[in-house]
Structures are given as structure tokens and as C-alpha cells.
Amino acid sequence: MTEKTPKSGAARRQFIFDSAKMVCGMGMLGLGLGLYAKQSKALPALALRPPGALPEDDFLGACIRCGMCVRDCPYNTLELAKPETPVATGTPFFNARNIPCEMCEDIPCIKACPTGALDHSLTDINKAKMGVAVLIDHETCLNFLGLRCDVCYRVCPVIDKAITLDMVPNARTGRHAMFLPTVHSEHCTGCGKCEKSCVLEEAAIRILPPKLAKGELGKHYRLGWDEKSKAGKSLIDESKMVDLPDRVPEGAVLPGHYDPASGQTEAMRGMPGSQAGAIPSLPPGLGGKP
Amino acid sequence: MSAAKHKRIGAEAVEEKGWLRAHKWLILRRMSQFSILALFMLGPWFGQWIVKGNLAYSYTLDVLPLTDPYVALQSMAAGHLPETLGLIGLAIVLVFYLLVGGRVYCSWVCPVNIVTDAAGWLRNRIGIKGSSQLGRNTRYWILGMTIVGSAVSGVVLWELINPVSMLHRGLIFGMGMAWTVVLVVFLFDLFVTSRGWCGRLCPVGAFYSLIGRWSPVRVSAPKRTACNDCMDCFEVCPEPQVIRPALKGEGKGIGPVILSPNCTNCGRCIDVCSKDVFTFGMRFNNPVSTAQPAVVRTETN
Numbered sequence A: 001m002t003e004k005t006p007k008s009g010a011a012r013r014q015f016i017f018d019s020a021k022m023v024c025g026m027g028m029l030g031l032g033l034g035l036y037a038k039q040s041k042a043l044p045a046l047a048l049r050p051p052g053a054l055p056e057d058d059f060l061g062a063c064i065r066c067g068m069c070v071r072d073c074p075y076n077t078l079e080l081a082k083p084e085t086p087v088a089t090g091t092p093f094f095n096a097r098n099i100p101c102e103m104c105e106d107i108p109c110i111k112a113c114p115t116g117a118l119d120h121s122l123t124d125i126n127k128a129k130m131g132v133a134v135l136i137d138h139e140t141c142l143n144f145l146g147l148r149c150d151v152c153y154r155v156c157p158v159i160d161k162a163i164t165l166d167m168v169p170n171a172r173t174g175r176h177a178m179f180l181p182t183v184h185s186e187h188c189t190g191c192g193k194c195e196k197s198c199v200l201e202e203a204a205i206r207i208l209p210p211k212l213a214k215g216e217l218g219k220h221y222r223l224g225w226d227e228k229s230k231a232g233k234s235l236i237d238e239s240k241m242v243d244l245p246d247r248v249p250e251g252a253v254l255p256g257h258y259d260p261a262s263g264q265t266e267a268m269r270g271m272p273g274s275q276a277g278a279i280p281s282l283p284p285g286l287g288g289k290p
Numbered sequence B: 001m002s003a004a005k006h007k008r009i010g011a012e013a014v015e016e017k018g019w020l021r022a023h024k025w026l027i028l029r030r031m032s033q034f035s036i037l038a039l040f041m042l043g044p045w046f047g048q049w050i051v052k053g054n055l056a057y058s059y060t061l062d063v064l065p066l067t068d069p070y071v072a073l074q075s076m077a078a079g080h081l082p083e084t085l086g087l088i089g090l091a092i093v094l095v096f097y098l099l100v101g102g103r104v105y106c107s108w109v110c111p112v113n114i115v116t117d118a119a120g121w122l123r124n125r126i127g128i129k130g131s132s133q134l135g136r137n138t139r140y141w142i143l144g145m146t147i148v149g150s151a152v153s154g155v156v157l158w159e160l161i162n163p164v165s166m167l168h169r170g171l172i173f174g175m176g177m178a179w180t181v182v183l184v185v186f187l188f189d190l191f192v193t194s195r196g197w198c199g200r201l202c203p204v205g206a207f208y209s210l211i212g213r214w215s216p217v218r219v220s221a222p223k224r225t226a227c228n229d230c231m232d233c234f235e236v237c238p239e240p241q242v243i244r245p246a247l248k249g250e251g252k253g254i255g256p257v258i259l260s261p262n263c264t265n266c267g268r269c270i271d272v273c274s275k276d277v278f279t280f281g282m283r284f285n286n287p288v289s290t291a292q293p294a295v296v297r298t299e300t301n
Helices: A006-040 A056-062 A068-072 A108-112 A151-155 A193-197 A224-231 B002-006 B011-017 B021-046 B069-077 B084-100 B104-109 B112-126 B138-153 B163-173 B178-192 B196-201 B203-214 B232-236 B240-248 B268-272 B293-299
Strands: A132-135 A163-170 A176-183 A205-208 B051-054 B057-060 B064-067 B217-220 B279-282
Touching (some): A068 A108, A132 A176, B021 B051, B021 B268, B084 B104, B084 B203, B112 B163, B138 B196
Antiparallel strands (some): A132 A205, B057 B064
């Protein structure tokens, strides 16, 4: 160490240069690989991970690319990404429009996983979150056109919870109803059966990663009706509420209209218009019953 | 001597011992590599699921889990521990290679070995000389980089580009464009650097060499005094630097056992030696001097 002979000095210099060469080389290789790794975390929106998959950031560190989940899937839903696939090489994924997840009750793919990449604590497939169905195109969805296709609703394994048909008047015809497939994200597992079975050339309903599909309320937002039901009563004294009478066209009957200033208060909320009565207190000069 | 120079590697051994004995370990090794591959292929090709998975992790007959320790280590560096079966498989593989020599994985299991052996053979047949400078320690630097890189990026880093798993996974689960990566490895070994991939770059082999650092099963040169300096073993060896101390250490007080962890226990030196200098043995049986023929008798097996 403390020798100062020219020979050991030259050897030390050589050692330092050699090490520097390697460190630089590895730095370059590592940087390239690291950037590639960062890119590979950007999973394409339509590539879905198996049930119980960790968030993408963690998944790529936990998955060892063995393909056991692929093997134990009875429906050949899963495949391992090839190098040219825009999914991290060797990791399992599925495309719902090709083969959706059949939501096996015993979840064999998770059981087969030798790592924590698929969360083994997920034992109820209905709690899986592979993505969220989004009725992404209102212009082509047949139900939005006024037809009764309903296929996505019918095939949904969590029917009437994850997808409901919400009836609204068809303003175009003026005398029909539209039954709009409506996804409720808290129940949707993202299995993709709706996307698979959409009868259109391109599915109008698609499974997207929750991150893409969901909005997020401000943390400080409170929903008045939730707070009210939690408290068991209105949080404000409605009798002291300053409210102006609502202006409505003469003779109009608004079903379930709530207008404390006109005397239509809590009891009448949600009632059909005929029961709630016509507008009881019209501004002076507009009066008269229909 | 000049005539021998034009001879193929191992030609003398073939003359002396016959073709079969001069290729014994090579044949056994290819059988091992192809049988392991065949076991994996039985499922996807014939629906016989004896082995599921691939070299990263496999499950045999629903009883035997095997986990690749290098992939598992990267995953652990990224902050994730395998599940129970994964850990059991890890222990089994570690103990196995601890005993038989880590780089037995390279020469008896790894599918890329067939590719690089083919490149090495062709390189020799065509007579491509000259090699670009690339230290044999480079692989350890890459190994270190992949572990640190996995920890930093949170991704099992080497698996993004690992040609070993790409080839094996490709054969079992669908090749896609993975063959281009394998081709690059082949061409690299053929034209750029002799024994470049397995001998200088591959961190998988580097990792396995560390596991087998103290493994008891080793190639030994008990009859080294019979060596006629034909150089065939050096020519055929994928890691020729490991031979010299054992073969030429008689006068320097070095025993005949090849102790370098980078010896892959492939046994080709045993095959190509017409004087039967080499044999498989134990690392403990390593006398400083092998001049007495009496010692030679005890060395066999």
C-alpha cells in the first residue's frame, strides 16, 4: 500500500485505469438498461395484467417471467410478452378483446405464481382489479343509439353491480327510453368479458387501467348527501335557509321538485310531480292552476 | 508437429481412443441439454406436463420447484421476496450447484451454450483469428451492475434483455423476435470475440461461478506428467485460462485439480486429450505432486 516503487505505482495506475474503464462501461450499459426499464413500465392501455398483479412499478420487480400463471390459466387467456411486444419482455398479460379473464373462483394463476407478483392474499376473484370497464364511445354504442343490445350488461359476471342499465328518455324520438350501460367501478374487476363480447367492429366498451379510467375528487371534497346520511340529519337548519322561489314556466309540473322557499321541502323530495302538487307558490302575477 | 498443426482439435484423441471415447462428455452434455429442453417442450408440444415454467422457475410433476437464483436475487434487490415454493426452489438449486459446480449450469443446462459452442466450433473451422479486447472479468462487472441496477430501478433488470431466458422462454412460450438476440450472440462469438458471450459477458454464468466457488466436483489432471503439449485442451476449452495452473503447476507446488470457479465442468479437455491426462474428481484429492503413477490410480472417479 505504502510502497513507492515505480513498478507498483504503474500497476496501481493501470488498475485504476482498468477499473475506470469498467465503471464507465457499466455506467453506460446500466444507464441504457435503466432507461429501457423505465420505458417498459409504461404498459400499453389495452394490455391487462393477471388478477392480483401488483401495480406495474412493483410488478416488474417481483415477476420473474416464469410463465407459471400462463400455464395454469385454463382458458389460455394469458401470454408472455415477446421482445417485440410493447410490454416488458417475458411478463404475462392479456388482451381482453382476444381472450378475457373468466374469473375462476379458485384463481389458479395466482396460486401458480412463485413470487409475490400476483398477490396471494387475493382469494376472492370479485375483488380483483385488472382494470375498469369504460363505455368509451357513446356515439357507436347501440344502446346509446336507442337499441336494446345490452350484450355487455348480460355477459358481465358481476351483472347489476358492475354494469347496470340506466333508463333515460330518448330525446331524439321523444317517446322511447334508452337503457344506458353504466359501469360502477367499485364492483368492476376488469375481466374484459364486456369488451370481448361488444358486437361492434371495434368495442365501444373497453377495459382501461384504473389510472386512465378514473377521475379523482379533491381530497377535501365532501358529498352533502353522504354527510347527511352519516349525521342522520341535514347539517344545516333548512328552516333558516335563505332560498328564492324557483322560476318555472307557467303551469309546469316538475316531478320531485325541491324548493324550500316555495314550501316544497323534504317530504316532497323525490315524489312524482302530481303528488307533490303543482307549483304552490308562484311569484305574484304568474299564478293560476293549469 | 507441423502436420499436427493442421489437424483438427482432438484428432489425436480420436486416433488413440476412438471417436466415441473422444466425444464421450460432449455427447453426454448435449444429451443433458436436449433432454432438459425436451422435458420443458413435452408440455407445449404434446400436452404432457411433466415440467411447467422455464429456467427462471419451474415446477416438475407438481412436487419439485426450481428457482433460478440469479433472477431471484435481482428480484430481491428490487425489494421482492419469492413465495414459499419459490424459496424452496431457490434452496434446492443453490445446494445442487454448490456441490456439482456452479457453471455446470452453463455447460450442461443452458441452451445458449449450444449456440456459442456452435459459434466457437465454426470459428475454429473457418479459422477466424484475432479477438477484440474484452476482459474475462467484464461479466462480474455486468453482474454487479444488474444487481445494483435492479435495486435502483425496481425492475428485474437483466431479464429485460437476457438472451439465455429469451431463448429458453422463446422455445417454450413462443419465440417472436427473440431469435434476433440469439443470432447476435452467435455472430458476436463468431466474428467479434472468441468465446465472448459465455466467457466474458454473461452475468448469469458469472453468478453461477460464484455459487460453485467451493464446489467439490472438479476436473483434475492427475496424469499431467504425461502431457505432450499438443494444446488441444487449451484450444477446445471455453475458459482456457483455468487449465494452466493445474496442468503446468507440477514444479510450482500447485495441485492437479482445476480450482477456478470458471471451469464449467464440461469435460471437453478429458475428451480431446489423447494421453488421458484429465478426469473428473474431487477438489480435496489435490496432491501437490503427481509424479508418482501410484497416485494416478486413486484419482479415477
